[in-house]
Amino acid sequence: MQKLGDLKLPHFFNYPPYFTLQPVRDTREKQVQLWKELILDYCRTQKIFVIGLEEDFPLFTNSVIERSLSHEARVAFLSALVSDGRAEWMDKGHRKCLILWHRIQEWADLILRFVKENGLEDSVMTVEEIRSGTESRGTDLHGMDRTVLMRALKQLENKGKLAIFKGTSADDEGVKFSL
Amino acid sequence: MRRRPGIGGLQNAVVARDQYRLLGENVAKLRTDLMKEQLTTFRSQLEDFARKHKNDIRKNPAFRSQFHEMCAKVGVDPLASNKGFWAELLGIGDFYYELGVQIVEICLATRPHNGGLINLEELCKLLCQRRKGARETVSEDDCLRAISKLKVLGSGFEVISVGKRKLVRSVPTELNKDHNEILELAQAQGFVTVEEVERRLSWSSGRATDALETLLDEGLAMIDDGHRDGRRRYWFPCVSSISSYVGADTL
Numbered sequence: 001m002q003k004l005g006d007l008k009l010p011h012f013f014n015y016p017p018y019f020t021l022q023p024v025r026d027t028r029e030k031q032v033q034l035w036k037e038l039i040l041d042y043c044r045t046q047k048i049f050v051i052g053l054e055e056d057f058p059l060f061t062n063s064v065i066e067r068s069l070s071h072e073a074r075v076a077f078l079s080a081l082v083s084d085g086r087a088e089w090m091d092k093g094h095r096k097c098l099i100l101w102h103r104i105q106e107w108a109d110l111i112l113r114f115v116k117e118n119g120l121e122d123s124v125m126t127v128e129e130i131r132s133g134t135e136s137r138g139t140d141l142h143g144m145d146r147t148v149l150m151r152a153l154k155q156l157e158n159k160g161k162l163a164i165f166k167g168t169s170a171d172d173e174g175v176k177f178s179l
Numbered sequence: 180m181r182r183r184p185g186i187g188g189l190q191n192a193v194v195a196r197d198q199y200r201l202l203g204e205n206v207a208k209l210r211t212d213l214m215k216e217q218l219t220t221f222r223s224q225l226e227d228f229a230r231k232h233k234n235d236i237r238k239n240p241a242f243r244s245q246f247h248e249m250c251a252k253v254g255v256d257p258l259a260s261n262k263g264f265w266a267e268l269l270g271i272g273d274f275y276y277e278l279g280v281q282i283v284e285i286c287l288a289t290r291p292h293n294g295g296l297i298n299l300e301e302l303c304k305l306l307c308q309r310r311k312g313a314r315e316t317v318s319e320d321d322c323l324r325a326i327s328k329l330k331v332l333g334s335g336f337e338v339i340s341v342g343k344r345k346l347v348r349s350v351p352t353e354l355n356k357d358h359n360e361i362l363e364l365a366q367a368q369g370f371v372t373v374e375e376v377e378r379r380l381s382w383s384s385g386r387a388t389d390a391l392e393t394l395l396d397e398g399l400a401m402i403d404d405g406h407r408d409g410r411r412r413y414w415f416p417c418v419s420s421i422s423s424y425v426g427a428d429t430l
Contacts, residue, residue: 017401017414026398030291067405
């Protein structure tokens with residue numbers, strides 16, 4: 001079976017008609033469902049947060065069967081993810097899409113668990129430390145998208161679990177946990 | 180001079196007829212008794228046979244199919260009822276009912292992908308995958324038998340022959356001769372193009388497009404516009420092995 005990175009590709013990926021947007025409703029629903037799952041799985045295993053529709057994206061081309069998703073098909077599958085709340089368009093022209101393979105709520109829960117497991121309940125960390133420090137290595141938080149991280153932190157701030165403040169350097173912010 | 184019929188002659192004739200009748204009745208009774216006896220012997224031998232080879236019948240699909248054939252020849256249907264001697268002895272009723280339920284489940288699970296038409300071979304393969312835990316292996320013959328039992332539900336389960344293959348239909352779609360011919364043509368590569376249908380079957384382009392559109396609407400075909408030559412291909416999941424993969428993922 002073909003592999004992309006660590007992901008075992010599903011068999012439909014080798015069936016050419018799945019690369020053409022199907023005109024019949026029931027068939028298309030099934031097609032969209034399969035692609036949605038595949039996109040989420042792929043982004044999860046590859047830690048991808050943003051898909052640019054005008055750039056080459058390995059998942060949207062299968063060189064073995066010489067098929068590639070049309071722009072229309074890409075928009076259709078990503079829009080389906082957007083309406084499921086698993087993705088968001090980053091611009092009005094629908095050229096970039098933010099993929100939430102964990103929902104913001106799930107990211108917030110992951111941050112709380114991370115804080116508890118590392119005994120950081122009353123500590124201060126910078127946002128950069130959370131996504132690239134040694135503590136988060138091996139967790140989903142490591143290397144995560146900054147925009148997504150900020151949104152999860154904001155959500156926790158609103159619940160009073162932490163406070164975000166401007167750090168000494170202009171390009172980074174600090175987080176004070178108070179669990 | 181010829182004797183004229185008298186009262187004595189008539190009485191003689193009546194007596195003779197009665198005696199013939201009696202004799203005839205006796206002979207007929209003897210014959211029926213004999214036949215009854217033979218049938219009883221036969222039945223008890225068939226039962227002995229079934230009892231003796233119970234395990235083979237359960238475990239060996241080829242043996243099972245031959246046993247069914249033998250039963251059919253003497254007019255015994257072990258699947259006719261789940262009660263009574265045969266079911267108690269062999270438990271095959273339950274076996275086929277179980278298969279039937281699993282077949283329905285597989286057909287439902289793969290329906291979004293194949294439009295309710297599945298290759299018998301694929302169905303059998305999926306069934307075996309599902310039944311990995313069970314000791315008995317399942318043959319295509321068993322599938323067909325289980326499907327024939329599903330007919331009483333009136334749910335439109337049917338086996339249709341297309342070319343050399345058998346397809347199991349689980350939706351009440353009526354496939355006409357044109358559709359069957361296209362499916363047969365598609366077996367070679369898994370897909371057809373309008374041009375190919377026109378050329379190979381000598382149809383007008385309207386006829387080909389019309390039949391393909393129907394198959395598309397029924398969910399039995401999928402279009403593929405991605406080939407280099409720019410010709411639209413119509414793929415048929417029910418004749419490609421892909422149906423098992425997509426089906427297996429969702430089962």
